[in-house]
C-alpha cells in the first residue's frame with residue numbers, strides 16, 4: 001500500500017502535512033511519542049474516504065528507532081513512496097548553560113535519525129525509481145545563530161545534506177526537498193522551553209505545508225516558506241557573515257534578557 005510516512009506528526013507542521021496529504025488522498029503513517037494525539041489525528045483522518053491513517057509511537061532519539069520503524073513498515077506491507085522527516089526540537093540560551101544531554105538528544109533527533117531514515121527509505125525508492133523525501137530544515141540553517149548554536153547547526157546540516165541528495169537523486173526520479181520555515185505558530189517554542197522570539201512574520205503550519213507542496217510541484221531543491229523569510233535569507237548573502245551573526249546575537253540576547261530563554 002503506497003503510504004506517506006511523517007515523523008513528528010502529532011502536532012504543528014507534521015500534523016498539517018498529515019491533514020493536507022490525507023485530503024489529497026494519500027495514506028499516511030504518523031510517527032511521534034504522544035500516542036493520544038496520534039490516535040486523535042488518525043481518527044480524524046480516517047473519516048476521509050479512501051485513505052488509511054496509521055500510527056507508530058516511537059521516540060526517534062533511541063539509537064535503534066529508525067531501523068525499527070523501517071522494519072515496522074515492512075511488517076505492515078507499506079510501500080513508503082513519500083517520507084517527511086519533520087520531527088525536531090530546539091533550545092535557546094548560552095551554550096554552556098544549556099543541558100548537554102538535551103543538546104546531544106537534539107543532534108540525535110534533528111540529524112542522526114533523519115540521516116538514517118533517509119538512508120533506509122531511499123534504497124527501495126531507488127529500486128522503484130520513484131519517491132519523495134521532504135526534510136524539514138529551517139531559515140536558521142542559512143546562518144549561525146548565537147544562543148541557538150546547536151539548533152541552527154543541526155538545521156544547516158539538514159539543509160546541506162538535503163540539497164546534495166536532491167542532485168544525487170534526480171537521475172533516479174526521486175525528489176529530495178529541503179523545507180526551510182521561518183518562525184511558525186506551533187508547539188515548537190513550548191517544546192524548546194523558550195518564549196517565541198519577537199518576529200514580525202509568523203506563519204501558520206498550513207502556510208508552510210502549502211509552500212512545500214508548491215515547491216514539490218516545481219521540483220525545487222529548497223523552499224523558504226514565506227516572502228519575508230525568503231527576502232531576509234536573500235539579503236543576508238550581501239552582508240558579511242560576521243555582521244549577520246552579530247545582528248542575530250543582539251536580537252536573541254535582548255530576547256533572553258526579557259526572559260524568553262530557558263524556563
Ligand SMILES: NC(=O)c1ccc[n+]([C@@H]2O[C@H](COP(=O)([O-])OP(=O)(O)OC[C@H]3O[C@@H](n4cnc5c(N)ncnc54)[C@H](OP(=O)(O)O)[C@@H]3O)[C@@H](O)[C@H]2O)c1
Nearest residue numbers: 008010011012013032033034060088138183184186187188
Ligand atoms: N515552529 C517553528 O518556528 C519552526 C521554524 C523552522 C523549523 N521548524 C522545524 O519544524 C519541525 C516541526 O516542528 P514544529 O514547529 O511543528 O514543532 P512541534 O509542534 O513541537 O512539533 C514537533 C514534532 O516532533 C515530535 N517529536 C519531538 N521529539 C520527538 C522524538 N524524540 N521522537 C519522535 N518525535 C518527536 C513531536 O511529537 P511528540 O512530542 O509527540 O513526540 C511533534 O510531533 C521541526 O524540525 C522544527 O525544527 C520549526
